[in-house]
Amino acid sequence: MKYLTFAQNLHDLNLIKDQGMTEVILGHRDFSRFGKLDDENYLALATRAHELGIKVTFEWDILMTENVFASTSKKINEFLETMDSLRVQDPGAFEWSLKHTDKPLQFIAENGNHNLLGLKGWIDYAGPRMERIVLSIELSKNVIAEYIKELLVPCEILGFGRILLFYTPRNLLSPLTSEKVALNQELVALGESEESPHKGFPIVENTHGTFMFHIKEFCLLEYRDDLIKMGLDTFRIDLRWEGLSYLSDLNNLKENYPKDLMRGFYLVNKTDVLFPKLKNSRLQKREGDYVGEILEAEKGQHLAIMVKNPKGLKKSNRLKIIHPKGEVFEVQIHWLKNTALEEVESVEMHKLALIPFINGVWVKSHVFYLDNEIDK
Amino acid sequence: MTTAIPEILAPAGSLDKLKVAILYGAHAVYVGGQKFGLRTAAENFTLDELREGVAFAHERNAKVYVVLNSFLHDKDLEELPDFVSFLDEIKVDAVIVSDLGVVKTVRQLSNIHIHISTQASTLNVEAAKLWKKMGATRIVLGREVSVKEAGKIKREADVEIEMFIHGSMCMAYSGHCVISNFTQGRDSNRGGCAHSCRFEYSLDMGLDTEEKKKAFFMSSKDLEGLRVLPEFINEGIDSLKIEGRMKSHLYAGTMSKIYSEALEYYSQHGNFLSENLLEWEAELKKVSHRAYTEASLVDKAGADSIFNEREVSNDSEWQMVGAVVEASPKTGIILEVRNAFNQGDELEFIPFRGKAIKVQANEIMDIAMRSVQRTRPSTLARLPYVEGIGPYHLIRQKGRK
Ligand code: SF4
Numbered sequence: 001m002k003y004l005t006f007a008q009n010l011h012d013l014n015l016i017k018d019q020g021m022t023e024v025i026l027g028h029r030d031f032s033r034f035g036k037l038d039d040e041n042y043l044a045l046a047t048r049a050h051e052l053g054i055k056v057t058f059e060w061d062i063l064m065t066e067n068v069f070a071s072t073s074k075k076i077n078e079f080l081e082t083m084d085s086l087r088v089q090d091p092g093a094f095e096w097s098l099k100h101t102d103k104p105l106q107f108i109a110e111n112g113n114h115n116l117l118g119l120k121g122w123i124d125y126a127g128p129r130m131e132r133i134v135l136s137i138e139l140s141k142n143v144i145a146e147y148i149k150e151l152l153v154p155c156e157i158l159g160f161g162r163i164l165l166f167y168t169p170r171n172l173l174s175p176l177t178s179e180k181v182a183l184n185q186e187l188v189a190l191g192e193s194e195e196s197p198h199k200g201f202p203i204v205e206n207t208h209g210t211f212m213f214h215i216k217e218f219c220l221l222e223y224r225d226d227l228i229k230m231g232l233d234t235f236r237i238d239l240r241w242e243g244l245s246y247l248s249d250l251n252n253l254k255e256n257y258p259k260d261l262m263r264g265f266y267l268v269n270k271t272d273v274l275f276p277k278l279k280n281s282r283l284q285k286r287e288g289d290y291v292g293e294i295l296e297a298e299k300g301q302h303l304a305i306m307v308k309n310p311k312g313l314k315k316s317n318r319l320k321i322i323h324p325k326g327e328v329f330e331v332q333i334h335w336l337k338n339t340a341l342e343e344v345e346s347v348e349m350h351k352l353a354l355i356p357f358i359n360g361v362w363v364k365s366h367v368f369y370l371d372n373e374i375d376k
Numbered sequence: 377m378t379t380a381i382p383e384i385l386a387p388a389g390s391l392d393k394l395k396v397a398i399l400y401g402a403h404a405v406y407v408g409g410q411k412f413g414l415r416t417a418a419e420n421f422t423l424d425e426l427r428e429g430v431a432f433a434h435e436r437n438a439k440v441y442v443v444l445n446s447f448l449h450d451k452d453l454e455e456l457p458d459f460v461s462f463l464d465e466i467k468v469d470a471v472i473v474s475d476l477g478v479v480k481t482v483r484q485l486s487n488i489h490i491h492i493s494t495q496a497s498t499l500n501v502e503a504a505k506l507w508k509k510m511g512a513t514r515i516v517l518g519r520e521v522s523v524k525e526a527g528k529i530k531r532e533a534d535v536e537i538e539m540f541i542h543g544s545m546c547m548a549y550s551g552h553c554v555i556s557n558f559t560q561g562r563d564s565n566r567g568g569c570a571h572s573c574r575f576e577y578s579l580d581m582g583l584d585t586e587e588k589k590k591a592f593f594m595s596s597k598d599l600e601g602l603r604v605l606p607e608f609i610n611e612g613i614d615s616l617k618i619e620g621r622m623k624s625h626l627y628a629g630t631m632s633k634i635y636s637e638a639l640e641y642y643s644q645h646g647n648f649l650s651e652n653l654l655e656w657e658a659e660l661k662k663v664s665h666r667a668y669t670e671a672s673l674v675d676k677a678g679a680d681s682i683f684n685e686r687e688v689s690n691d692s693e694w695q696m697v698g699a700v701v702e703a704s705p706k707t708g709i710i711l712e713v714r715n716a717f718n719q720g721d722e723l724e725f726i727p728f729r730g731k732a733i734k735v736q737a738n739e740i741m742d743i744a745m746r747s748v749q750r751t752r753p754s755t756l757a758r759l760p761y762v763e764g765i766g767p768y769h770l771i772r773q774k775g776r777k
Contacts, residue, residue, distance in 0.1 A: 091506045118479075121480055187581070201577075
């Protein structure tokens, strides 16, 4: 398993060399979300990296709308000679890079991409140009293991670093300060809300937009043996915020690091288990034997049902009524009236039917034909 | 000569809302089944309701698109084929998809048209070309793209283009916010968004001179693109989408009506009169909304696109009092009351086309034909018959918040 990190200056490159790392990600400020290198600095670092025998990966992870994309993408040509690989996230950057360069591609599939079929689709599309795929940190260990086995290209995951929660191109911090913000100036803040128990979300605004991170940073250092067994190719360590000096003692990084750490969904991802609670499942069951919905419950008088089944409602029907809270009532209708208050034998679909009031039944209760009564 | 106009695509969170939107002029609606979409808490459609909705729409020359726009995990994907076969059988007009695995599944199993969801944040010509090669027939662009850029994408990628024209906006690039995933254990990209961007935050900006700033700094104003309609038309945008499957019947009806009437006017006259625009804008304001912005439709969204205010449930002077469920000269108009109104109140019936009809509620009866002074929500009420008013017509009233 390889370690991979970012360099922001020449000193970083020396630290990377000292650790025996063979590849570095360089972030040019026009292409990389948090890249700080201008043309000159980028070229200096790329040259030095090659002198040190370190492979250069050029990061292009800014999402760009068409006008910016058209003007910026051409600029990559100036750097092609200095990079060994190109690392992209936007499908547009992926497509452009396939057509306009011959560089090996690293595809950042960290956003969504939680199924094998889709991941294989990206890999097939790039063919032999796909050098590596960067998997989502929302994947749990079993899924990571399966993907590493099934995907025919090397896989990378974030092993240590900030968790990006939110990315917008809008400037959200600068409107809050009265000070003038210079071009390429970065604004930072720590945010907290009374509506969330989490305190101190790091927020960064730069020329590419505004980014919010988790209060804790991501750390899989203690699971490195597992990941090696799984066959993970690349373990990325992102120390752009606290400084690359921590790289020198990876085994004690967790203890020495000044921020709280978390392993996210590495053991298990259950981010869909709460969904059934978000909706009233009884209100969802309206198939087949569904008659309609109670629109009025007039105590001691009647229930008004909007009939929604093409079979309509007949006086002879036996009904099951399910209260929004789940209580079930079974009834035989004694009388049935239409909205002219005439007693009738049946009421057709899309009409209101009145039946005798049943104690405990409320508006929004759902009405069903009782089993075996549907064709009466 | 008439000018070609885009389709108005309205949200339909339920079968009733689908009917309301289409009757009020939407050319197409988008709906969600019980799974695979991004509105987990929404009522959503059962299979029977989907079948009925598609038949209802097709009888009126309208289209139905079904959202499958969650970022599906492998186990979710296993359940998808049966649903796709069902959608193919009932002849839905397209599915809206954001994940490549879903695109591939739909292509393998059906010939249903594939629209790439805004959730995929397609922002440029190259991305549109890639999705087209993957099998997409239409791209719903990210809300960060301007109408001019969208026109270029359409011309160069040669694919149908859909853009949002109205509604609430995610502040993040769609699909690029996982706040709920990591803070509430709810996958926002599978329908669990907890709207953390609408919270008020205290911000420590590290400035000695300033205290912590309190601000709703991540909350976006709502999009409103009525005045941009000529640009959408000039750039040949195919479909204009209204956000809001969770929103009310009044919202679905009003938005469908105003935008479709405005487009029809433009197709006949080739321009808008400012008095028309003012009238339509006044109608849009009668539905609860955050302050409006054109966001990035013309220029990149600036500081004035942030909604730095606490949310209120209804900020409109107007409210929906009910929806008609039955109407005939014999029975009168029977409405399902959503908000109470009194005898003597002035109500507005909103016809499917044309101006609102003002009616004084001098005579209100309950369903048992007893006179009532004041209606109650969640009951039925009877009003005297008004020619031309029938089921699914909406009724509103001014002056109550
Ligand atoms: S929290 Fe806000 S920005 Fe994030 S997904 Fe939800 S609506 Fe979008």
